Amino acid sequence: MxxxxxxxxxxxxxxxxxxxxxxxxxxxxxxxxxxxxxxxxxxxxxxxxxxxxxxxxxxxxxxxxxxxxxxxxxxxxxxxxxxxxxxxxxxxxxxxxxxxxxxxxxxxxxxxxxxxxxxxxxxxxxxxxxxxxxxxxxxxxxxxxxxxxxxxxxxxxxxxxxxxxxxxxxxxxxxxxxxxxxxxxxxxxxxxxxxxxxxxxxxxxxxxxxxxxxxTVPVIETGTGNNHVYVDKDAQLDMAAKIVMNAKVQRPSVCNAIETILIHRDVAPAFLPAIEQQLVAKNVELRADQKALNYLTTASLANEEDWYTEYLDYILAVKVVDSLEEAIAHINKYNTKHSEAIVTDNYFAAQKFLNEVDAAAVYVNASTRFTDGFVFGFGAEIGISTxxxxxxxxxxxxxxxxxxxxxxxxxxxxx
Amino acid sequence: MxxxxxxxxxxxxxxxxxxxxxxxxxxxxxxxxxxxxxxxxxxxxxxxxxxxxxxxxxxxxxxxxxxxxxxxxxxxxxxxxxxxxxxxxxxxxxxxxxxxxxxxxxxxxxxxxxxxxxxxxxxxxxxxxxxxxxxxxxxxxxxxxxxxxxxxxxxxxxxxxxxxxxxxxxxxxxxxxxxxxxxxxxxxxxxxxxxxxxxxxxxxxxxxxxxxxxxTVPVIETGTGNNHVYVDKDAQLDMAAKIVMNAKVQRPSVCNAIETILIHRDVAPAFLPAIEQQLVAKNVELRADQKALNYLTTASLANEEDWYTEYLDYILAVKVVDSLEEAIAHINKYNTKHSEAIVTDNYFAAQKFLNEVDAAAVYVNASTRFTDGFVFGFGAEIGISTxxxxxxxxxxxxxxxxxxxxxxxxxxxxx
CATH class of the missing domain: 3.40.605.10 (Aldehyde Dehydrogenase; Chain A, domain 1)
Known part of the structure; x- marks a missing residue:
C-alpha cells in the first residue's frame, strides 16, 4: 500500500x-x-x-x-x-x-x-x-x-x-x-x-x-450541479426555450447543465407544450409535478427525490410555481449552490433573483452552461467550487x- | 442535550x-x-x-x-x-x-x-x-x-x-x-x-x-502561535533585546508572543548573557540547547519537545544557530505558521527571511506582538488564522x- x-x-x-x-x-x-x-x-x-x-x-x-x-x-x-x-x-x-x-x-x-x-x-x-x-x-x-x-x-x-x-x-x-x-x-x-x-x-x-x-483536511468541494432555469411570467418564451434547450441538452453530463425547470403558472400553458416538443425531439425524459403534468403528454410524475437529483443525463424535472418567491425558495432548498438562471424581462424580478438565489453563479437571461473558468476569462480552471x-x-x-x-x-x- | x-x-x-x-x-x-x-x-x-x-x-x-x-x-x-x-x-x-x-x-x-x-x-x-x-x-x-x-x-x-x-x-x-x-x-x-x-x-x-x-465542516484554524525571534549576526543587539523582551514578556499568554529565540553563533557570546539578565529580572525561565548553555547561567537543557511547545508562560527556549538558513529551517519545522521575526541590518538576510519563512506574518526588526486585526488597521478581529x-x-x-x-x-x- x-x-x-x-x-x-x-x-x-x-x-x-x-x-x-x-x-x-x-x-x-x-x-x-x-x-x-x-x-x-x-x-x-x-x-x-x-x-x-x-x-x-x-x-x-x-x-x-x-x-x-x-x-x-x-x-x-x-x-x-x-x-x-x-x-x-x-x-x-x-x-x-x-x-x-x-x-x-x-x-x-x-x-x-x-x-x-x-x-x-x-x-x-x-x-x-x-x-x-x-x-x-x-x-x-x-x-x-x-x-x-x-x-x-x-x-x-x-x-x-x-x-x-x-x-x-x-x-x-x-x-x-x-x-x-x-x-x-x-x-x-x-x-x-x-x-x-x-x-x-x-x-x-x-x-x-x-x-x-x-x-478532516481543508477541502474545496467542487462540481456537483443540481441547477435550475426559472421561466418567469415576464419571460420571452422563445429566449426561455433556447436557454432551457442549451442548458439541458448541449452537454447533459457536465456540472453546469440543468436538472430542473421551474415555470411560472401564467406562462406554463404556452411554454410547456412547446418546450416538451423540443425536449422530446432530443430524447429528454420529463418528470413533472402535478400542475405541470396538465400541460405535458410524455411526462411521468416527479417525486421528492427528483428535485434533489443531479441526473447528468437526458432527464429533466419540471415544476410549475405560483410566484418568483416560490421559485427562489425551491432553488435555495434543493440546489447544490452551483449555477442558477432566470429568464425575464422584468427588472425587479431579475434583481430579486440575483440577490436572493444562493449559488456560485446566478444568471439573468443566459444559459447556466457558461459557468467555466475559461469562459469567464480566467484562462484556466482547476474546478468549480460549490x-x-x-x-x-x-x-x-x-x-x-x-x-x-x-x-x-x-x-x-x-x- | x-x-x-x-x-x-x-x-x-x-x-x-x-x-x-x-x-x-x-x-x-x-x-x-x-x-x-x-x-x-x-x-x-x-x-x-x-x-x-x-x-x-x-x-x-x-x-x-x-x-x-x-x-x-x-x-x-x-x-x-x-x-x-x-x-x-x-x-x-x-x-x-x-x-x-x-x-x-x-x-x-x-x-x-x-x-x-x-x-x-x-x-x-x-x-x-x-x-x-x-x-x-x-x-x-x-x-x-x-x-x-x-x-x-x-x-x-x-x-x-x-x-x-x-x-x-x-x-x-x-x-x-x-x-x-x-x-x-x-x-x-x-x-x-x-x-x-x-x-x-x-x-x-x-x-x-x-x-x-x-x-468535517470547513474550518478556519486560529490562534496557536509557536513564534520565534531570530537575532541575525548583523543585528543591532540593543534593538534585538528590546524586541525579544517585548515579544516574550509584555503579555506572555497571547498567541503572538514568542516561545523561542534563535541566535546566530557570532553574536551569541555578546547577546545571550545580556538578554538573560533582562529575562531573569522578569522571572523568565530559560531552556537552551547545548551551544546556548555555554553563555547562560540559569538555563536548563531544552529537549525536542521544547521546540514544539507554545508555553504561553514565562518560559523561553533558546537556540544558537550557525546560519540564517539554519534559523529558517528550524522555524519552518517547528512553528505553527503564526508570527515570526528577524532582527538584522542586512538587506539580503531580511529579504531571505521574508521570502522563505512560512508564517501568516513575517517581521523584520519589529516585535511579533503586532499581529492583531486592530493593530494592522482592520478595525476588528474575529481571530488570527494559522x-x-x-x-x-x-x-x-x-x-x-x-x-x-x-x-x-x-x-x-x-x-
Whole structure:
C-alpha cells in the first residue's frame, strides 16, 4: 500500500523549493513538460491501451470509455493545455497592497503558494496534466490520486512530468502520483492534516459526499450541479426555450447543465407544450409535478427525490410555481449552490433573483452552461467550487494561492 | 442535550433574511444591542457572579478567573466594541469587479455572507458579543458554543442580543447559543456539514487539535502561535533585546508572543548573557540547547519537545544557530505558521527571511506582538488564522464573507 505519510512529507519538503522558483523558471519547466508529452506520445498511448483493455474486460460503458481514451490529438491538446498555463500571469509574489499602520510599520499582503495540494479525481487522464501544471505554476506541490480506470495512463503521465522536473534540478516530489487507487488510501489522504494544505475532489456526487463525510483536511468541494432555469411570467418564451434547450441538452453530463425547470403558472400553458416538443425531439425524459403534468403528454410524475437529483443525463424535472418567491425558495432548498438562471424581462424580478438565489453563479437571461473558468476569462480552471470558503465558482490560478503579511519595521515594539 | 441539528436548521433559515438586510438596518440593530448591554448591566453581573462562584468551587486559577470576571467597565467596553463594529464599512454587496466576457455576458463578483458560522470558544465572555456583532454585521447567522466556565454569562448575553433582534423584527435564530457546554455537542457541531458554512475555533492548542482531528465542516484554524525571534549576526543587539523582551514578556499568554529565540553563533557570546539578565529580572525561565548553555547561567537543557511547545508562560527556549538558513529551517519545522521575526541590518538576510519563512506574518526588526486585526488597521478581529485556505493572519470583516458571480445576459447560450 502507498505510504501516504511519506508522500505528504516529500511533498511538503519540495514545496519550500517550489515557492522560491521564479516565474521564468516555472514557465521553462512547463514548456519542457509539454514537449515531453509530445515526445512520449507512443508510451502514453501504450499505457492508455492497457487501461482501455481493462475497461473492456470490466464492461465499462462506452461514454466512460470515450472519456478515458487518449489519441495523439488528445495528447497534443494536453500538451497545449500546459503551454497555455505557462502563458498565464503568475500570481505568486504579487504584493496586493501595502500600507503604513499607526505604529509606523509598513505592512504588505504578498501572494504565496498554498503549499501542498491533494487532488482526488476520476477517469479522465487530462486532469492529471491540467492539475499538475496549474499547481506547479502556482508553486504548489501536488499529490494526485486518480481513478483506477485511468491508472496506467495517469502513472505514465506523472513519470514523464517527473523526469522533466529531475532534468531541471527540481524535486520530483513536486508532482507525485498515488500508485494505489484503493479507497483506503484515498481515505488516508482525506485525513493527512500534517501535510495537506487543501484537498480538492473532482468527480461525481459519490466522491464529493465521501470527502465531505470523511475529510478532516481543508477541502474545496467542487462540481456537483443540481441547477435550475426559472421561466418567469415576464419571460420571452422563445429566449426561455433556447436557454432551457442549451442548458439541458448541449452537454447533459457536465456540472453546469440543468436538472430542473421551474415555470411560472401564467406562462406554463404556452411554454410547456412547446418546450416538451423540443425536449422530446432530443430524447429528454420529463418528470413533472402535478400542475405541470396538465400541460405535458410524455411526462411521468416527479417525486421528492427528483428535485434533489443531479441526473447528468437526458432527464429533466419540471415544476410549475405560483410566484418568483416560490421559485427562489425551491432553488435555495434543493440546489447544490452551483449555477442558477432566470429568464425575464422584468427588472425587479431579475434583481430579486440575483440577490436572493444562493449559488456560485446566478444568471439573468443566459444559459447556466457558461459557468467555466475559461469562459469567464480566467484562462484556466482547476474546478468549480460549490462551497463558500476560500473560493466560489470557477477556480483559476489565484484560487490556488494564499497570502502572507510581510512587515517592515525599524525596531518597533508594542506598548 | 441541545438539538444541534435544529439550531443549524434555524440558523440557515435566518441567514436568508440576514443576507438581505441593508447596512443601515444592521447598524441600527447593533447600536440597540450595545445600548441593551448597558441597560442590562446588573443582569449580566448577576449571571457572571454565578460563573465566578462556580469557578471558586472548582478551584479555577486566578488568571483564568480574571479573564472570566465582568465589571460595569468591562461590560461598557463590550458595548463600545459593538458600536465600533457598527461604525466599520460593510463589505456585503460590494461588487469588486465587473467585466464583459467574449460571449458578451457582463460578469460581476459580488461580496455575500458566508451563511452560517459556528464558533467554539473558551472562557472570556467578551468573545460572545464580539463574535455575534461581527457575524451580524456581515449578514451571517452565528451559532456560539462558549466554554462551561462562562456559561451563565454567555447565556444571558445572547438572551439580551436576541431580545433586540426580536424587537427589530429579525429572526432571533440569527444569534444562537448552544446551551449545553458538553464536548459531545461540540463534536456534533464539528460535523454539522448540512448547515455550517464554517467553524471557527478560538482557544488553546487542545481545542484547535480536537477540531482539526474531528471536524468535517470547513474550518478556519486560529490562534496557536509557536513564534520565534531570530537575532541575525548583523543585528543591532540593543534593538534585538528590546524586541525579544517585548515579544516574550509584555503579555506572555497571547498567541503572538514568542516561545523561542534563535541566535546566530557570532553574536551569541555578546547577546545571550545580556538578554538573560533582562529575562531573569522578569522571572523568565530559560531552556537552551547545548551551544546556548555555554553563555547562560540559569538555563536548563531544552529537549525536542521544547521546540514544539507554545508555553504561553514565562518560559523561553533558546537556540544558537550557525546560519540564517539554519534559523529558517528550524522555524519552518517547528512553528505553527503564526508570527515570526528577524532582527538584522542586512538587506539580503531580511529579504531571505521574508521570502522563505512560512508564517501568516513575517517581521523584520519589529516585535511579533503586532499581529492583531486592530493593530494592522482592520478595525476588528474575529481571530488570527494559522491556515492558508480562505484567510491567513488577522481576520476582519471581509474574511467573514464569500462571493457570488452575478451574470447579466441578453439571451446568450453556449456553443
Amino acid at each position: 502507498t505510504d501516504i505519510q511519506l508522500l505528504g512529507k516529500q511533498a511538503k519538503e519540495s514545496s519550500h523549493q517550489l515557492a522560491l522558483l521564479s516565474t521564468q523558471e516555472k514557465n521553462q519547466v512547463l514548456l519542457k513538460m509539454a514537449d515531453a508529452l509530445n515526445t512520449h506520445t507512443d508510451k502514453i498511448l501504450q499505457a492508455n491501451a492497457l487501461d482501455l483493455s481493462q475497461a473492456d474486460a470490466n464492461g465499462i460503458k462506452e461514454t466512460m470509455k470515450d472519456r478515458l481514451k487518449l489519441t495523439p490529438e488528445r495528447i497534443n491538446d494536453m500538451a497545449d493545455g500546459i503551454r497555455q498555463v505557462a502563458s498565464l500571469p503568475d500570481p505568486i509574489g504579487e504584493v496586493e497592497k501595502m500600507w503604513k499602520n499607526a505604529d509606523g510599520l509598513t505592512i504588505g499582503v504578498k501572494r504565496v503558494p498554498l503549499g501542498v495540494i491533494g487532488i482526488i479525481y476520476e477517469s479522465r487522464p487530462n486532469v492529471t496534466t491540467d492539475a499538475a501544471s496549474l499547481c506547479f505554476k502556482t508553486g504548489n506541490a501536488v499529490i494526485l490520486r486518480g481513478g483506477k480506470e485511468a491508472f496506467h495512463s495517469n502513472q505514465v503521465l506523472v513519470e514523464i512530468l517527473q523526469a522533466v522536473l529531475k532534468e531541471s534540478q527540481i524535486s520530483p516530489f513536486a508532482i507525485q502520483f498515488v500508485d494505489d487507487p484503493s479507497r483506503e488510501v484515498a481515505n488516508q489522504m482525506m485525513r493527512l492534516n500534517e501535510y495537506l494544505d487543501v484537498l480538492i475532489p473532482r468527480g461525481g456526487a459519490g466522491l464529493i459526499q465521501s470527502v465531505k463525510n470523511n475529510a 462551497q463558500k470558503l476560500h473560493a466560489r465558482g470557477p477556480m483559476g490560478l489565484p484560487e490556488l494561492t494564499s497570502v502572507k503579511y510581510i512587515v517592515y519595521g525599524e525596531g518597533q515594539v508594542r506598548n | 441541545t438539538d444541534i441539528q435544529l439550531l443549524g436548521k434555524q440558523a440557515k433559515e435566518s441567514s436568508h433574511q440576514l443576507a438581505l438586510l441593508s447596512t443601515q438596518e444592521k447598524n441600527q440593530v447593533l447600536l440597540k444591542m450595545a445600548d441593551a448591554l448597558n441597560t442590562h448591566t446588573d443582569k449580566i453581573l448577576q449571571a457572571n457572579a454565578l460563573d465566578l462562584s462556580q469557578a471558586d468551587a472548582n478551584g479555577i486559577k486566578e488568571t483564568m478567573k480574571d479573564r472570566l470576571k465582568l465589571t460595569p467597565e468591562r461590560i461598557n467596553d463590550m458595548a463600545d466594541g459593538i458600536r465600533q463594529v457598527a461604525s466599520l464599512p460593510d463589505p456585503i454587496g460590494e461588487v469588486e469587479k465587473m467585466w464583459k466576457n467574449a460571449d458578451g455576458l457582463t460578469i460581476g463578483v459580488k461580496r455575500v455572507p458566508l451563511g452560517v458560522i459556528g464558533i467554539i470558544y473558551e472562557s472570556r465572555p467578551n468573545v460572545t458579543t464580539d463574535a455575534a456583532s461581527l457575524c451580524f454585521k456581515t449578514g451571517n447567522a452565528v451559532i456560539l458554543r462558549g466554554g462551561k466556565e462562562a456559561f451563565h454569562s454567555n447565556q444571558v448575553l445572547v438572551e439580551i442580543l436576541q431580545a433586540v433582534l426580536k424587537e427589530s423584527q429579525i429572526s432571533p435564530f440569527a444569534i444562537q447559543f448552544v446551551d449545553d457546554p458538553s464536548r459531545e455537542v461540540a463534536n456534533q457541531m464539528m460535523r454539522l456539514n448540512e448547515y455550517l458554512d464554517v467553524l471557527i475555533p478560538r482557544g488553546g492548542a487542545g481545542l484547535i487539535q480536537s477540531v482539526k482531528n474531528n471536524a 491556515q492558508k485556505l480562505h484567510a491567513r493572519g488577522p481576520m476582519g470583516l471581509p474574511e467573514l464573507t464569500s462571493v457570488k458571480y452575478i451574470v447579466y445576459g441578453e439571451g446568450q447560450v453556449r456553443n
